[in-house]
Structure formats: C-alpha cells, structure tokens
Amino acid sequence: MSRNPGLDHFPPLLGEGPPERRRKVNQAVIAAYAEASGDHNPIHLDRDYAQRAGLPDTIAHGLLTLGTACAGVEGWASERAWVARISCRFSRPVRSGEELTCTAQVTEVGEGAAVLELAALTSPEERALTKTKVELRTLVES
Amino acid sequence: MSFNPDCVGTRYQGTPQLLDRDRHGAYAEAVGASPGSEGEFIRPLACFAAVYLLWPVVPQLFQDPEVGLDVEHLLHGEQEFSFERPLAFDETIEPQGLIAQVDRRRGMIFLDFRCEGRDASQAVVARARSLFVVKEPK
Numbered sequence: 001m002s003r004n005p006g007l008d009h010f011p012p013l014l015g016e017g018p019p020e021r022r023r024k025v026n027q028a029v030i031a032a033y034a035e036a037s038g039d040h041n042p043i044h045l046d047r048d049y050a051q052r053a054g055l056p057d058t059i060a061h062g063l064l065t066l067g068t069a070c071a072g073v074e075g076w077a078s079e080r081a082w083v084a085r086i087s088c089r090f091s092r093p094v095r096s097g098e099e100l101t102c103t104a105q106v107t108e109v110g111e112g113a114a115v116l117e118l119a120a121l122t123s124p125e126e127r128a129l130t131k132t133k134v135e136l137r138t139l140v141e142s
Numbered sequence: 143m144s145f146n147p148d149c150v151g152t153r154y155q156g157t158p159q160l161l162d163r164d165r166h167g168a169y170a171e172a173v174g175a176s177p178g179s180e181g182e183f184i185r186p187l188a189c190f191a192a193v194y195l196l197w198p199v200v201p202q203l204f205q206d207p208e209v210g211l212d213v214e215h216l217l218h219g220e221q222e223f224s225f226e227r228p229l230a231f232d233e234t235i236e237p238q239g240l241i242a243q244v245d246r247r248r249g250m251i252f253l254d255f256r257c258e259g260r261d262a263s264q265a266v267v268a269r270a271r272s273l274f275v276v277k278e279p280k
Binding site for chain 1: 168169185201
C-alpha cells in the first residue's frame with residue numbers, strides 16, 4: 001500500500017481528503033486482526049461456524065472495517081491534527097475475500113476542527129459502513 | 143439462558159492497558175495503516191481504542207450469565223469513540239464498561255454499552271459507545 005501524501009495545512013478545505021484506499025480483507029487479514037485485537041469470535045475465524053450461523057463465509061470484525069476506513073484519514077492528517085471523535089453504523093458485514101474501497105472527504109470546517117465523512121464499500125452499491133464521520137482537531141492551539 | 147432486561151447499570155472493570163508500540167504495531171498492520179513521513183506512528187491510531195478500551199471489558203459483558211446475551215445472534219450495530227486529548231504511546235489507560243440502556247422492540251434487543259478510559263491521573267480521556275443488537279428467539 002502506498003504512503004499517503006499528508007495534509008500540510010489546517011483547517012483542510014471542504015471536499016479535501018485522503019486518496020482512495022483499496023484493501024482486500026482476506027482470511028489472513030481477519031486472522032491478523034483477531035490476534036491483534038483479542039477478538040477470537042469464531043464467526044470471524046471458523047467457516048463452518050459462520051455457515052451454521054447462516055452466513056456464506058467468515059466475516060470481518062466490524063471494528064476491522066472501521067479501523068481500515070479510519071486508517072487512511074489518520075495517515076493523511078496525523079502530522080497536523082488528531083482524531084477527537086469517530087462514529088459509524090455497521091450496515092453490512094464484510095465477507096472474507098471481499099475488497100474494501102475507502103474514501104473520505106471534509107464536509108464541515110470549524111474553529112480548529114474539521115469533520116470528514118467516510119465511505120467503505122464492497123461494491124458500488126454495497127456500503128459496509130454508513131453514517132461514518134471522523135472529527136479532527138488541530139494539533140496547534142490557536 | 144435468557145436475557146435479563148434488568149441488567150442496566152451493570153459495570154465491568156478492565157485491567158489497566160499499556161499503549162505499547164508492539165501491540166499497536168500488530169493492530170496497525172492488521173488494519174493496513176501506514177506510518178507518517180518519519181517512518182513511525184506519531185501517536186496511537188484512534189481506532190486502537192477497540193483494543194485497549196473495548197476489548198478488556200466487552201468479553202465480560204458477552205460472558206456474563208447475569209445478562210444472558212445470545213452472542214451467536216449478536217450484531218455490532220453502531221460504534222462511537224471520542225477522546226479528550228491525543229493519547230500517547232506508553233500511557234496506561236484503565237477501562238470500565240457500563241450497560242447504559244436496553245430497548246426491546248420488533249423482536250430485537252438493542253443494548254447500549256458505554257466504556258470510559260481513565261489515565262494515570264484518573265481523568266477520563268477516552269470514551270466508547272457500542273450498540274449491540276440481538277435477535278430474540280421466537
């Protein structure tokens with residue numbers, strides 16, 4: 001994955017945001033997240049268990065999807081701003097092997113703060129996350 | 143084991159969590175995060191709160207026989223994290239969880255779970271709100 005060109009000013013402009021990121025969420029990624037997070041729920045790791053629960057395959061942790069979507073924003077902004085708030089709704093589970101396409105753009109700018117709306121899609125019609133926002137605050141006090 | 147609607151107000155205490163670079167590095171790799179131009183992360187990723195704030199207490203909720211959640215039919219519906227200040231590596235955060243609200247409607251249980259993380263001065267520096275949704279048996 002290429003390194004993002006970073007945000008070099010604050011506040012950012014409306015419509016600005018990190019470059020689009022794509023990431024395949026395969027079983028190795030899900031297993032790595034389970035190990036890193038401590039969440040070993042078998043619905044993420046055991047295909048037979050997932051199928052008994054009515055799913056076609058294992059699914060990614062919701063917080064893996066959110067973390068993947070937010071990572072691009074933080075990589076882009078971290079030298080100018082810190083994340084003060086994140087909110088999201090998990091609208092569709094990401095199945096093992098699916099590719100996430102993550103985008104974000106600034107929708108609000110205020111005094112020392114900016115809000116980005118994020119999208120994480122598994123296809124042009126299927127959103128894994130909805131109502132996803134990240135609030136940044138400047139590292140430099142005005 | 144059936145769900146106990148009187149579980150609101152139940153609290154869970156997590157063990158203090160060190161925000162160490164090794165554990166963060168494994169998390170960052172799992173979510174595909176890249177460090178900044180200096181080649182290393184300036185501060186922990188915000189969603190790393192899933193590891194030091196949520197996960198020390200959420201399994202206690204899921205396994206609590208006094209609550210009786212059917213985790214096989216549980217979905218993570220919504221998630222929020224908020225922070226009072228940027229956190230730093232090598233800080234220790236003490237997490238605590240609370241069942242804040244329960245709603246039952248249309249055959250579903252909506253459980254609002256709140257977490258707070260306190261720093262070494264006992265100030266709350268990180269918060270999480272998780273909405274867990276469980277389908278009730280017919």
